[in-house]
Amino acid sequence: MVFNSLDFFIFLPIVFVFYWFVFKKSAKSQNVLILIASYFFYGCWDWRFLSLIFLSTLVDFFVGQRIYSNEKKSTRKLWLWVSVIFNVGLLGFFKYYNFFVDSWIDMVSVLGYDIKSTWTLRIILPVGISFYTFQTMSYSFDIYYKRLQPTKDFLSFATFVSFFPQLVAGPIERASNLLSQILNKRSFSYEQSVSGLKLILWGLFKKVVIADALAPMVDDIFANYSTYPASTLILGVTLFSFQVYGDFSGYSDIAIGTAKLFGIELMSNFKFPVFSRNVAEYWQRWHVSLSTWFRHYVYIPLGGSRVSKLKSVRNIIIIFLVSGFWHGANWTFIFWGAFHALAFIPVFLMGRNTIYKNSVVGENSIFPSFIEIGQMLLTFGIVTFSRIFFRSESITDAFGFISNMINNFSFETYYHPMGYRMIDYYLLLVLFVLYEYRMRKDPRAPFKFKSKGVRFVAYTIIILLMMLFYDDGVDRSFIYFQF
Numbered sequence: 001m002v003f004n005s006l007d008f009f010i011f012l013p014i015v016f017v018f019y020w021f022v023f024k025k026s027a028k029s030q031n032v033l034i035l036i037a038s039y040f041f042y043g044c045w046d047w048r049f050l051s052l053i054f055l056s057t058l059v060d061f062f063v064g065q066r067i068y069s070n071e072k073k074s075t076r077k078l079w080l081w082v083s084v085i086f087n088v089g090l091l092g093f094f095k096y097y098n099f100f101v102d103s104w105i106d107m108v109s110v111l112g113y114d115i116k117s118t119w120t121l122r123i124i125l126p127v128g129i130s131f132y133t134f135q136t137m138s139y140s141f142d143i144y145y146k147r148l149q150p151t152k153d154f155l156s157f158a159t160f161v162s163f164f165p166q167l168v169a170g171p172i173e174r175a176s177n178l179l180s181q182i183l184n185k186r187s188f189s190y191e192q193s194v195s196g197l198k199l200i201l202w203g204l205f206k207k208v209v210i211a212d213a214l215a216p217m218v219d220d221i222f223a224n225y226s227t228y229p230a231s232t233l234i235l236g237v238t239l240f241s242f243q244v245y246g247d248f249s250g251y252s253d254i255a256i257g258t259a260k261l262f263g264i265e266l267m268s269n270f271k272f273p274v275f276s277r278n279v280a281e282y283w284q285r286w287h288v289s290l291s292t293w294f295r296h297y298v299y300i301p302l303g304g305s306r307v308s309k310l311k312s313v314r315n316i317i318i319i320f321l322v323s324g325f326w327h328g329a330n331w332t333f334i335f336w337g338a339f340h341a342l343a344f345i346p347v348f349l350m351g352r353n354t355i356y357k358n359s360v361v362g363e364n365s366i367f368p369s370f371i372e373i374g375q376m377l378l379t380f381g382i383v384t385f386s387r388i389f390f391r392s393e394s395i396t397d398a399f400g401f402i403s404n405m406i407n408n409f410s411f412e413t414y415y416h417p418m419g420y421r422m423i424d425y426y427l428l429l430v431l432f433v434l435y436e437y438r439m440r441k442d443p444r445a446p447f448k449f450k451s452k453g454v455r456f457v458a459y460t461i462i463i464l465l466m467m468l469f470y471d472d473g474v475d476r477s478f479i480y481f482q483f
Helices: 006-021 027-043 047-069 073-110 129-144 154-162 178-182 190-223 230-261 279-285 288-299 309-327 331-349 370-391 395-407 422-438 452-469
Strands: none
Touching: 006 027, 006 230, 027 047, 027 154, 027 178, 047 073, 047 129, 047 154, 073 129, 129 154, 129 288, 154 178, 190 230, 190 422, 190 452, 230 370, 230 395, 230 422, 279 288, 279 331, 279 370, 288 309, 309 331, 331 370, 331 395, 370 395
């Protein structure tokens, strides 16, 4: 069941009505319904994987109690390692087992040994496993660092782990935010619900009109990169930048909006990264829940930037390599992470990694300055180039794509594989960027207009565009489901 499916639009109103009209008496009754709905939602993909999410919930609930009840640091650390080894082991087996086996076979074959691939297994990757394992681990980490007291309410904890709006692709929530809300009874708020519906509509627009509409062109160009000139390859990876942003940020908007319908506020996961003025700012605005997770639980424990410059650079490299590997069991993601580390390090060494942390482009003006425009274009170019690795099926394909960009540097007009006019897509993307620039200071207010008439026109245009660009033949699953 995905957010942009008919099944979900039947499921969501039913749960909403029961939640506010039947199970509204207490937090416990609300959590019972949410837990049942979440397990049903997840079970629609494959009911067999419900045992995994339940086991992960059980282990970290128990580990959290043991960490908190022990004063001895060595014992507390031992229990923390139980959580880390279990969750990373679970993730490692389902996501990375075949990758390591195949890599080992490839390595020994270079030495002249031919090993048959008898150790690889037919392993199905459970949807969302990268997200909920990190979420449960964060609970254990926060208790270990004494930022949080464990809950004794297993029902609430299980609801925190499996909360269906953000279960499959985040945001990766910390217990201090989400669990604290789940432990308390929620009251219906008309304003909060309306705000949620607006975010759902905007997220669906980004998914259907931006991501899904661009998918056929991106798929065509990457599948046939050897036959296209540089101009088309540049177009393809640029369109992919908009596709993956529309797809993932669209999912996050729908998740945040859906949570609002149930009185829950999730963290913002995207803060208009296309308007970043350097790579460091980009990572403060893109997939915020993952970047903050790595900062709090890996980068800072390694010493962060409090150690020497050399060790800080080492920590940055580790973070980006691990972040790349988190995205998938493929060398392409490791190269993608390494590329971002190389792009980030100069910004860090110049001391410019935090200068834009609390500001937005065009802070005190309607338009960005020429310098800011140049910074944004450069950052977008760097990030977009890195996505060649992110999108390619293999390292060979990624370097083949880059090689063809360099060696076949010519221009040819690209034609939509389904025969549609490309000018319509270019115009759409320009208007989309301009509209997001207008709302750059508040990612939760996509339809912030004083006039009700203007809002109505905006809703009408959005809905008409979704109807126009909706295509039954396009795979409507979200890109980050594979992670």
